[in-house]
Amino acid sequence: MKHLVKLGWLCVALGLVAGCAKTTKPDEAAAQAAEPVANPYPSTYKPAAGPPTLIRSATVLTGTGTRLDNADVLVVDGRISAVGPSLQAPAGARIVDGAGKWVTPGLIDVHSHLGVYPSPSVQAHSDGNEATGPVTANVWAEHAVWPQDPGFEAALEGGVTSMQILPGSANLMGGRSVVLKNVPAVTYQGMKFPGAPQGLKMACGENPKRVYGTRRQFPGTRMGNVAGYRAQWVEASEYLRDIGEYERKKKEGNKDAKPVKRDLRLDTLAGVLKGEILVHHHCYRADEMAIVLDMAKEFGYRVSAFHHGVETYKIANLLAENGVCGALWADWWGFKMESYDGIPENLAFVDAVPNGCAIVHSDSSEGIQRLNQEAAKAATHGKRAGLEIPPERLISWVTSNAARSLGINAQTGSLEAGKMGDVVVWNRDPFSVYALAELVLVDGVVQYERAKPTPPRSDFLLGQPAAAGVTP
Amino acid sequence: MSRRDLGSHLTMAKHRGAVASLVLAVAATVAAGGANAESVLIRNATVHTMTTAGTLKGTDVLVTDGVVTDIGTSLSASGAQVIDAKGQPLTPGLFGGMTHVGIEEVLDPTTEDQALEMNEMRPEFDVMKAFNPESSTLGVARIGGITFAAIIPGTDEKSTIVAGEGAIVRLDGGTTKSRILFVELGSDANEISGGTRAAQFMLLRQAILEARNQAAIAEGDERLLTPLGRKVLREFIDGAGVILFDVDRAADIRQVLAFAQAEKLKIAIAGAAEGWRVAAELAAAKVPVFVDPFENLPDSFDSIGSTLENAARLHKAGVQVGFTMGSTEPHNIRKQRQTAGNAVAHGLPWDAALAAITRVPAEVFAVADRVGTIEKGRRADLVLWSGDPLEVTSLAEQVFIDGKLQSPRSRQTELRDRYLERIRSNTAR
Numbered sequence: 001m002k003h004l005v006k007l008g009w010l011c012v013a014l015g016l017v018a019g020c021a022k023t024t025k026p027d028e029a030a031a032q033a034a035e036p037v038a039n040p041y042p043s044t045y046k047p048a049a050g051p052p053t054l055i056r057s058a059t060v061l062t063g064t065g066t067r068l069d070n071a072d073v074l075v076v077d078g079r080i081s082a083v084g085p086s087l088q089a090p091a092g093a094r095i096v097d098g099a100g101k102w103v104t105p106g107l108i109d110v111h112s113h114l115g116v117y118p119s120p121s122v123q124a125h126s127d128g129n130e131a132t133g134p135v136t137a138n139v140w141a142e143h144a145v146w147p148q149d150p151g152f153e154a155a156l157e158g159g160v161t162s163m164q165i166l167p168g169s170a171n172l173m174g175g176r177s178v179v180l181k182n183v184p185a186v187t188y189q190g191m192k193f194p195g196a197p198q199g200l201k202m203a204c205g206e207n208p209k210r211v212y213g214t215r216r217q218f219p220g221t222r223m224g225n226v227a228g229y230r231a232q233w234v235e236a237s238e239y240l241r242d243i244g245e246y247e248r249k250k251k252e253g254n255k256d257a258k259p260v261k262r263d264l265r266l267d268t269l270a271g272v273l274k275g276e277i278l279v280h281h282h283c284y285r286a287d288e289m290a291i292v293l294d295m296a297k298e299f300g301y302r303v304s305a306f307h308h309g310v311e312t313y314k315i316a317n318l319l320a321e322n323g324v325c326g327a328l329w330a331d332w333w334g335f336k337m338e339s340y341d342g343i344p345e346n347l348a349f350v351d352a353v354p355n356g357c358a359i360v361h362s363d364s365s366e367g368i369q370r371l372n373q374e375a376a377k378a379a380t381h382g383k384r385a386g387l388e389i390p391p392e393r394l395i396s397w398v399t400s401n402a403a404r405s406l407g408i409n410a411q412t413g414s415l416e417a418g419k420m421g422d423v424v425v426w427n428r429d430p431f432s433v434y435a436l437a438e439l440v441l442v443d444g445v446v447q448y449e450r451a452k453p454t455p456p457r458s459d460f461l462l463g464q465p466a467a468a469g470v471t472p
Numbered sequence: 473m474s475r476r477d478l479g480s481h482l483t484m485a486k487h488r489g490a491v492a493s494l495v496l497a498v499a500a501t502v503a504a505g506g507a508n509a510e511s512v513l514i515r516n517a518t519v520h521t522m523t524t525a526g527t528l529k530g531t532d533v534l535v536t537d538g539v540v541t542d543i544g545t546s547l548s549a550s551g552a553q554v555i556d557a558k559g560q561p562l563t564p565g566l567f568g569g570m571t572h573v574g575i576e577e578v579l580d581p582t583t584e585d586q587a588l589e590m591n592e593m594r595p596e597f598d599v600m601k602a603f604n605p606e607s608s609t610l611g612v613a614r615i616g617g618i619t620f621a622a623i624i625p626g627t628d629e630k631s632t633i634v635a636g637e638g639a640i641v642r643l644d645g646g647t648t649k650s651r652i653l654f655v656e657l658g659s660d661a662n663e664i665s666g667g668t669r670a671a672q673f674m675l676l677r678q679a680i681l682e683a684r685n686q687a688a689i690a691e692g693d694e695r696l697l698t699p700l701g702r703k704v705l706r707e708f709i710d711g712a713g714v715i716l717f718d719v720d721r722a723a724d725i726r727q728v729l730a731f732a733q734a735e736k737l738k739i740a741i742a743g744a745a746e747g748w749r750v751a752a753e754l755a756a757a758k759v760p761v762f763v764d765p766f767e768n769l770p771d772s773f774d775s776i777g778s779t780l781e782n783a784a785r786l787h788k789a790g791v792q793v794g795f796t797m798g799s800t801e802p803h804n805i806r807k808q809r810q811t812a813g814n815a816v817a818h819g820l821p822w823d824a825a826l827a828a829i830t831r832v833p834a835e836v837f838a839v840a841d842r843v844g845t846i847e848k849g850r851r852a853d854l855v856l857w858s859g860d861p862l863e864v865t866s867l868a869e870q871v872f873i874d875g876k877l878q879s880p881r882s883r884q885t886e887l888r889d890r891y892l893e894r895i896r897s898n899t900a901r
Binding site: 119120121122150151154313314315316317318321331332333334335336337340341342343344345349352353354365366369370373376377379380381384385386387431432433434435436460461464466467468469470 | 577578579580608609612721722746749766768769770771772773775776777778779798801802803804806807810813814816817862863864865866867884887888891892894895896898899900901
């Protein structure tokens with residue numbers, strides 16, 4: 001049990017710095033005038049080749065709002081090949097009897113700190129908040145991901161095949177996120193989701209103003225938070241304008257054209273303004289989310305999702321009209337003032353409005369293992385409020401809607417021909433507390449099979465006498 | 473609760489024009505009673521007694537003046553409110569674990585009363601003096617089927633390992649005489665025990681020595697405890713309550729067992745992430761443990777042996793297993809039954825999982841004469857569920873404490889109903 005709250009899980013949720021992060025001053029002079037290399041830290045993930053897999057006679061939730069009873073799912077060469085009744089097994093196919101079982105797309109968590117706040121949560125592992133200044137858009141979460149975090153394999157056993165790893169919420173602009181596939185690797189590049197856009201983590205409210213306000217630094221208020229963001233967007237707009245100007249002059253053959261001094265922070269913000277980097281904004285209160293949406297219009301960018309949004313139910317239409325998803329918990333509330341108005345119907349309300357985009361996120365190494373249960377709880381409360389959400393719709397909260405907010409919905413998040421073979425076979429209706437993932441395919445490769453326990457994947461757990469006989 | 477009160481809930485829901493379905497469903501099952509409004513007859517329930525009587529299908533439970541007075545079939549009671557359970561599960565009210573419900577409203581120094589930060593060991597610090605029965609956290613938990621919980625003091629940087637005294641409360645705000653002395657051990661407490669867990673036992677031994685030899689301490693002697701602290705600790709040594717040790721590492725649990733045996737202490741253990749590794753010793757010592765069934769990651773070097781099968785393995789070894797959440801944070805203790813369901817998914821028998829949040833905590837904290845089971849003579853703390861009480865798709869439909877039907881409303885239902893109409897009319901913006 002945790003009683004020293006300031007040292008516990010709240011570090012992440014609250015963006016607390018004391019006892020969570022000890023960092024040094026960043027080197028502002030790191031910026032170079034050199035031409036940026038496209039994709040400097042490329043994914044090296046290549047799924048292993050393997051036989052086709054045919055799952056037969058299961059209840060299939062496709063992630064596109066459809067439920068198919070007694071249907072088959074065929075995965076060939078790492079991709080979904082077909083979904084439907086009585087499919088033919090290709091030669092050499094691995095056949096999975098799906099009778100009585102349920103099949104869903106691999107689950108996606110859009111808000112995880114696995115790898116950057118890994119287990120064990122010792123000081124040396126605290127890599128999620130670069131809380132040395134309120135704007136650190138220059139940092140990339142991927143440069144701190146520890147692939148040996150035992151939380152990855154625990155999440156895999158919960159059916160999670162992709163996840164977004166974000167910087168924490170201490171800062172107004174905390175840095176770039178990375179989307180990973182949940183596969184074992186020694187380097188994070190070996191997990192990196194090929195072609196997934198990066199995100200920018202931003203944070204509203206209490207965390208930035210507390211972290212810096214208590215140090216008598218800017219920002220110390222919500223006013224300061226918004227002024228802080230806006231100053232950055234002004235600068236980023238000018239940066240983009242200057243780069244455009246330089247490129248125009250260069251094209252015209254103007255010898256006096258001087259390249260703009262490269263700035264890693266502004267590169268990130270410019271990426272947002274160009275629509276290449278997706279904004280994931282940590283924001284609890286309805287009023288603050290509305291301010292952020294106005295600000296996005298002011299500077300001409302889009303918010304992909306509000307994360308945590310415990311008050312999203314108060315403005316569900318506003319999000320839907322702006323095409324913004326709500327990445328939310330099922331029932332967390334009250335752990336700080338800005339979360340005091342949380343209700344367990346939040347997700348159901350967000351789902352209920354036209355064009356609503358509800359996503360269950362975890363922000364927790366425990367919650368990521370049970371996204372299906374969290375969705376089930378939220379739907380149960382929705383049903384009691386008169387908002388019935390059938391399983392074929394509910395599954396989108398942890399698959400296709402999540403993929404949409406991450407910009408990877410063309411590749412994964414549903415069982416449609418041509419998409420990645422990210423598939424979970426559950427021993428029963430996944431929206432049950434007793435449901436267990438029995439088989440998890442990532443790009444068609446079996447990454448987890450409950451019937452065949454393996455030694456821990458994390459090097460950390462190897463040779464630990466206490467861990468003998470334990471699978472996380 | 474009188475019929476008039478029930479009617480007022482109906483009226484409230486009608487005025488709000490929302491979520492009437494649940495409230496109506498609750499009210500509709502309550503047939504018109506007679507003059508004696510203090511009797512409730514719950515008909516045709518699947519009664520999980522949590523006693524040797526086991527689970528009784530198609531069974532009636534009669535509650536008179538707050539006490540279960542009969543369990544059987546075809547019971548009748550003139551003038552009783554009759555509730556048709558339609559075969560749904562009826563359980564004892566559930567336990568919310570070790571928590572700060574009522575002593576911490578929200579993360580702010582003005583609402584946080586859980587930790588004594590005086591750098592002094594004060595077992596006499598009784599956190600119940602700060603308990604607020606009107607905290608919004610109680611209602612939220614109560615409508616989720618949680619009817620009792622262990623309120624324990626917390627620790628912070630300026631606390632000591634002996635955090636102080638707490639108690640079992642009932643979530644209608646009522647208190648009990650059950651006493652708990654909470655002691656924090658292991659790496660979580662290193663910074664409040666001179667930087668080493670070894671000092672934790674040094675401090676405990678000295679404190680117990682002082683408490684046992686109250687008269688022998690002269691004025692001006694170096695001492696750890698105040699006179700009142702010595703008195704209170706002596707009461708716990710003499711068995712007036714349970715000393716609850718929060719400890720995870722197998723080696724630390726062994727130290728606690730040896731210490732408790734040497735000092736003849738009545739103890740329980742909370743946390744016990746590696747409890748399964750010392751299950752035989754725990755069983756032999758008859759020390760109950762309260763585990764978090766979700767704990768399966770090596771959150772620290774104290775819990776490298778964490779596994780989802782901890783509860784199942786402890787139970788199989790004969791240890792008395794109760795549940796608590798991984799954090800004492802007070803807002804989401806309704807999640808306790810979800811943890812119990814997960815323990816079942818990982819090998820714990822269903823009955824043992826329900827016992828871990830009903831009978832076991834009642835027995836360990838000496839309130840089993842009041843709560844934790846459904847049997848004749850016990851207080852009627854009951855929950856009628858829409859389905860399997862450990863299932864995430866079930867909800868508490870009716871909650872009784874002392875035989876009184878609790879309001880189905882909380883601060884959260886008020887918020888829900890204020891905004892539900894805007895959702896329905898697409899005007900939430």
